[in-house]
Amino acid sequence: MYKIPFLDLPPLQAAAGTVRLPGSKSISNRVLLLAGLAEGETLIQDLLASDDTAVMLEALRQLGCDVRQDGPVLRVRGIGAQLNDGVRAAGLKLFLGNAGTAMRPLAAALALLAATQGATFELSGVPRMHERPIGDLVDALRELGCEITCLGQEGFPPLRLGGPTPLTLNAPVRVRGDVSSQFLTALLLALPLVSAEDVVIEVVGELISKPYIHITLELLKRFGIEVRRDGWERFTIPAGSRYRSPGEVHVEGDASSASYFVALGALAGIEAPVRIEGVGTASLQGDVRFVEAAALMGATVSQGPNWVEVRRGAWPLKALDLDCNHIPDAAMTLAVMALYADGPSTLRNIASWRVKETDRIAAMATELQKLGATVEEGPDWLRVNPLHDWKPASIHTYDDHRVAMCFSLAALNPLVTDRPVRVRIEDPACVAKTFPDYFETLFEVVRARRADIPVITIDGPTASGKGTLADEVAHALGYIVLDSGALYRTAGLAAFHAGVSLDDGPAVAQIAATLDLHFRKGRAILQGEDITDLLREEATGLMASQVAAHPEVRQALHQLQLDFRRLPGLVADGRDMGTAVFPDAPLKVFLTASAQTRAERRYKQLIDKGISANMESLRSDLEARDARDKGRAASPLKPAQDAQLLDNSGQTIEESKALVLEWWQSRQPF
Numbered sequence: 325m326y327k328i329p330f331l332d333l334p335p336l337q338a339a340a341g342t343v344r345l346p347g348s349k350s351i352s353n354r355v356l357l358l359a360g361l362a363e364g365e366t367l368i369q370d371l372l373a374s375d376d377t378a379v380m381l382e383a384l385r386q387l388g389c390d391v392r393q394d395g396p397v398l399r400v401r402g403i404g405a406q407l408n409d410g411v412r413a414a415g416l417k418l419f420l421g422n423a424g425t426a427m428r429p430l431a432a433a434l435a436l437l438a439a440t441q442g443a444t445f446e447l448s449g450v451p452r453m454h455e456r457p458i459g460d461l462v463d464a465l466r467e468l469g470c471e472i473t474c475l476g477q478e479g480f481p482p483l484r485l486g487g488p489t490p491l492t493l494n495a496p497v498r499v500r501g502d503v504s505s506q507f508l509t510a511l512l513l514a515l516p517l518v519s520a521e522d523v524v525i526e527v528v529g530e531l532i533s534k535p536y537i538h539i540t541l542e543l544l545k546r547f548g549i550e551v552r553r554d555g556w557e558r559f560t561i562p563a564g565s566r567y568r569s570p571g572e573v574h575v576e577g578d579a580s581s582a583s584y585f586v587a588l589g590a591l592a593g594i595e596a597p598v599r600i601e602g603v604g605t606a607s608l609q610g611d612v613r614f615v616e617a618a619a620l621m622g623a624t625v626s627q628g629p630n631w632v633e634v635r636r637g638a639w640p641l642k643a644l645d646l647d648c649n650h651i652p653d654a655a656m657t658l659a660v661m662a663l664y665a666d667g668p669s670t671l672r673n674i675a676s677w678r679v680k681e682t683d684r685i686a687a688m689a690t691e692l693q694k695l696g697a698t699v700e701e702g703p704d705w706l707r708v709n710p711l712h713d714w715k716p717a718s719i720h721t722y723d724d725h726r727v728a729m730c731f732s733l734a735a736l737n738p739l740v741t742d743r744p745v746r747v748r749i750e751d752p753a754c755v756a757k758t759f760p761d762y763f764e765t766l767f768e769v770v771r772a773r774r775a776d777i778p779v780i781t782i783d784g785p786t787a788s789g790k791g792t793l794a795d796e797v798a799h800a801l802g803y804i805v806l807d808s809g810a811l812y813r814t815a816g817l818a819a820f821h822a823g824v825s826l827d828d829g830p831a832v833a834q835i836a837a838t839l840d841l842h843f844r845k846g847r848a849i850l851q852g853e854d855i856t857d858l859l860r861e862e863a864t865g866l867m868a869s870q871v872a873a874h875p876e877v878r879q880a881l882h883q884l885q886l887d888f889r890r891l892p893g894l895v896a897d898g899r900d901m902g903t904a905v906f907p908d909a910p911l912k913v914f915l916t917a918s919a920q921t922r923a924e925r926r927y928k929q930l931i932d933k934g935i936s937a938n939m940e941s942l943r944s945d946l947e948a949r950d951a952r953d954k955g956r957a958a959s960p961l962k963p964a965q966d967a968q969l970l971d972n973s974g975q976t977i978e979e980s981k982a983l984v985l986e987w988w989q990s991r992q993p994f
């Protein structure tokens with residue numbers, strides 16, 4: 325996740341590849357509970373990993389379910405609706421954090437199990453959970469005969485569920501549906517436990533969030549329970565219903581999150597489609613119907629049960645006039661797609677946008693206008709005109725994940741303009757609400773022209789602080805880091821280990837060209853061996869300086885370094901980043917500090933790492949290395965003509981970082 329104040333997106337040219345969506349939370353916890361109550365083993369694919377699902381899993385384990393992670397699959401062997409002797413005798417205390425999707429259905433299921441099989445359960449959560457009402461569900465369960473005590477305030481968790489106690493199942497169970505649909509979901513999921521006769525649920529008040537009840541009913545069906553539904557007021561669980569594991573269940577991806585990648589395919593899936601795994605024709609979520617809207621705009625869509633492939637069809641996109649009431653969340657994506665259409669597009673019946681994370685109609689209108697678009701808005705509609713004359717814009721995201729995600733599509737502007745612009749997304753970490761790795765996922769499937777991917781180079785002599793500064797600046801901007809010295813160090817080390825003379829340029833170059841080097845979690849792995857610490861030794865630095873003098877070695881490492889220029893940008897440190905490897909970098913820094921300062925820094929660095937060091941020899945080694953790096957014929961150490969010189973002898977790391985970021989910002993159009 326990019327936990328930074330802003331993320332700059334370079335102009336993007338195309339998209340292709342496969343995206344796996346994070347799983348839907350509500351489906352994940354429903355499936356877990358059903359698998360936990362069912363007979364037999366359920367293999368669950370693509371379960372969402374989140375706090376709420378962890379809580380449910382722990383509860384199932386305590387209930388006696390056998391839960392095992394088997395590679396990407398979670399195996400749950402359910403209790404077959406039977407409490408084991410241990411649980412019946414000792415009862416259970418379950419802590420459910422702040423997971424409403426665990427508290428409500430577990431309260432219902434365990435209340436019924438306690439009543440029929442005799443056990444005591446206590447369900448509690450974090451303080452906030454104890455402020456979230458559950459009274460409507462408790463009332464419905466008490467009406468049935470369940471013994472429930474609210475241990476704190478009446479109508480709120482923590483709850484004690486007791487039994488055995490007789491249940492009255494021949495009269496309809498009445499539950500309110502106008503506050504939360506979760507109470508109805510809880511009863512629907514739990515009542516098959518006691519359905520010796522038909523069990524009827526009647527909803528009091530107008531049921532809200534019907535699509536969520538649809539999800540519940542569909543999942544029940546997959547577990548063998550066919551609920552009869554009369555409108556949205558009356559539900560009957562047929563006599564003899566039993567949870568039966570369907571064997572394998574795929575948890576769908578989040579359908580609203582899919583919309584950004586559907587749009588990406590429609591806009592930029594030019595040579596190959598964008599494939600989205602995790603949603604498809606078998607999806608339960610209402611927002612999957614976004615693909616129909618994308619198709620109306622011209623997208624070419626093909627689908628399977630849990631995948632969608634989208635590529636560009638009509639181009640420009642076809643303007644759209646659509647009632648979006650059925651896809652309120654995903655429809656925000658259409659507002660940005662409309663910039664690429666052949667006429668004005670109107671999104672109607674979107675009044676609910678005004679009361680979401682932010683007033684989304686106002687937010688979309690304001691931010692689209694920043695890009696130069698002409699936009700009109702009404703109380704429940706938005707009209708967006710296509711855009712040809714794009715302006716670079718810094719998009720405010722209003723702590724709204726969807727604003728952040730849909731405006732990333734504005735970076736595809738080179739598809740419709742000869743004068744592409746960059747787009748800045750403010751507070752990109754707001755995507756954590758539903759899709760923490762959204763931007764990382766996006767960068768895997770989009771392409772930019774290499775020249776459009778920004779590079780900041782930081783060159784300078786040893787121990788001037790290049791590596792430190794490069795890491796800091798890259799971290800602030802969300803960019804990738806290239807420590808080019810590490811490549812020369814590795815080449816020197818590999819040659820040394822192979823017994824090759826470091827003076828033999830062609831022989832070292834051959835080794836450099838075929839380095840089996842990987843960087844994993846901040847560690848450098850050469851031929852399977854972790855060489856991270858070895859790389860930083862002064863002796864290795866001297867070897868690097870020696871092999872770096874050979875033009876053949878430099879040539880051998882050239883392409884490897886260019887390959888680090890990836891989205892969203894690069895900070896490269898070394899000796900010739902600005903002069904030879906990335907001569908087109910928009911910002912080049914030449915970092916120096918006095919020899920004495922540098923020797924002192926290196927000394928401290930080594931001592932801190934527990935490596936013994938001698939100031940005098942450090943300083944003379946450092947001067948020798950400077951002389952060789954400056955004096956060699958091939959890419960000698962020198963500032964690029966257009967480099968910003970920075971002597972940081974008297975500066976803190978923070979000060980140098982702030983200055984470089986200021987130089988960078990002064991080159992931005994925002």
Ligand SMILES: Nc1ncnc2c1ncn2[C@@H]1O[C@H](COP(=O)(O)OP(=O)(O)O)[C@@H](O)[C@H]1O
Pocket residue numbers: 784785786787788789790791792793925926929972975976977980
């Ligand atoms: N103003 C400064 N800028 C960068 N590094 C500094 C500064 N002051 C002290 N240092 C320290 O200098 C040491 C050498 O920095 P390093 O980044 O390894 O240098 P280089 O990559 O140029 O060899 C590090 O321990 C770093 O914390």
Ligand SMILES: Nc1ccn([C@H]2C[C@H](O)[C@@H](COP(=O)(O)OP(=O)(O)O)O2)c(=O)n1
Pocket residue numbers: 785786787788791808809810812813865868869872873897898899900901949953
């Ligand atoms: N782009 C580069 C990077 C490093 N080198 C050579 C010259 C340096 O003395 C060695 C080691 O570089 P490195 O940046 O790791 O060394 P310091 O951390 O500055 O001591 O590699 C180079 O020639 N060109």
